[in-house]
Each structure stands twice: as C-alpha cells, then as structure tokens.
Amino acid sequence: MGQLRLILEHLQTEFVSTGGLQIAPKSAESLLRLLDEDLDFSQKVLAPEPMLVFLTDCGHRSYDAFCRPYLLDDNVAVCDIFLMHILRDKHSSPESMLLHELGHVLNVRLTGDIAVIPPAFLDFGEPFFPGLGTKHRSIAGELFAHCFAMGVFSRHPELRELDPFTMVTTEDKQAFGQFMEALIRTLPG
Numbered sequence: 001m002g003q004l005r006l007i008l009e010h011l012q013t014e015f016v017s018t019g020g021l022q023i024a025p026k027s028a029e030s031l032l033r034l035l036d037e038d039l040d041f042s043q044k045v046l047a048p049e050p051m052l053v054f055l056t057d058c059g060h061r062s063y064d065a066f067c068r069p070y071l072l073d074d075n076v077a078v079c080d081i082f083l084m085h086i087l088r089d090k091h092s093s094p095e096s097m098l099l100h101e102l103g104h105v106l107n108v109r110l111t112g113d114i115a116v117i118p119p120a121f122l123d124f125g126e127p128f129f130p131g132l133g134t135k136h137r138s139i140a141g142e143l144f145a146h147c148f149a150m151g152v153f154s155r156h157p158e159l160r161e162l163d164p165f166t167m168v169t170t171e172d173k174q175a176f177g178q179f180m181e182a183l184i185r186t187l188p189g
C-alpha cells in the first residue's frame with residue numbers, strides 16, 4: 001500500500017495536465033514516412049518489432065520528450081519514444097523533438113547502448129564541436145541526436161518552418177545530413 005502511495009505521489013508531482021503544444025499524430029506520421037522515403041529508416045534503423053511512439057496527454061516537469069531503450073529476448077535493442085506536451089523547451093518544435101528522439105534511436109541501433117556514442121561521430125563532430133571527444137564527451141549523445149535532426153531538416157527544405165536550429169549554417173547542417181546518411185547506409189537490412 002505504501003508503495004502504491006509513493007507511485008501516486010510521484011505521478012502527481014512529476015506529471016501535470018496542460019494544454020501545451022504537442023506534435024499532431026498526422027505530422028508524426030508524415031515525418032516518419034519522409035524518413036522512410038529518404039533514408040529507408042524503418043528498414044535500416046528500427047527493429048522488426050514495432051516502435052511505440054507515445055503522445056501523452058500531459059506534460060512532465062523534467063522532460064518534454066524521451067526515448068526508452070530496452071533489450072528484447074534475442075538481445076536486439078529497441079526503443080519507445082514518449083512525446084509529452086511541451087512545458088520546458090519553448091524554442092524547439094514538436095517535430096524537431098521527434099527527430100531528436102529518432103536520432104537517439106539511431107544511436108542505439110548503431111552501438112546497442114544509448115550511452116555509447118558511435119565512434120565515427122566523435123571524429124566527424126570534433127571540428128564542429130571542439131572538445132566533443134574529451135571535455136564535452138558527456139553531452140556527445142545529445143549532440144548526435146541534435147545533428148541527426150539538423151541533417152534531416154537540411155535534406156527537406158519543405159520542413160524549414162519546423163527547424164529551430166536557425167543559428168547553424170546550411171553548410172554545416174548539410175554535412176550532418178550526409179554523415180547521418182552514410183552511417184545509416186552501413187547498417188544491414
């Protein structure tokens with residue numbers, strides 16, 4: 001009983017009902033379709049099991065979105081994505097958050113562990129983010145996910161209005177797009 005009360009208290013303090021902004025299911029679907037056409041994303045990056053994208057009806061005090069990796073019985077790493085109503089990050093678009101989380105999914109597919117960054121990214125990213133492999137190593141996973149999102153935006157000018165990375169040059173974003181495409185090509189499937 002005490003345990004249940006703790007869970008209830010946790011839910012009441014962490015989650016809040018809100019009318020905040022959230023991605024529309026149609027928009028999420030069309031982004032995923034775009035990634036399939038452009039990068040063969042489902043086939044290459046997602047496990048054969050369906051990936052679940054939860055669009056919750058509330059906001060979380062600490063996270064606007066997150067991705068939860070876990071291992072299946074056959075040791076295949078899969079991820080579910082949770083997109084809450086946005087409470088914290090007023091700069092990003094819901095679409096860029098979904099792309100960011102899909103960047104984490106790609107990371108998990110490449111290394112089997114969200115905490116292990118693809119080594120090729122540490123080399124490639126160093127000129128863009130000096131110290132990436134050393135003093136900024138702890139945020140390399142976040143930068144990888146951001147670079148995936150920026151790369152997708154650079155490949156699809158029709159998404160320009162949803163791109164919050166206006167401070168990054170087109171050339172850099174295109175480089176991220178080419179790098180991510182090359183990484184995905186190395187995957188079987």
Ligand SMILES: [Zn+2]
Nearest residue numbers: 100104142145
């Ligand atoms: Zn992230």
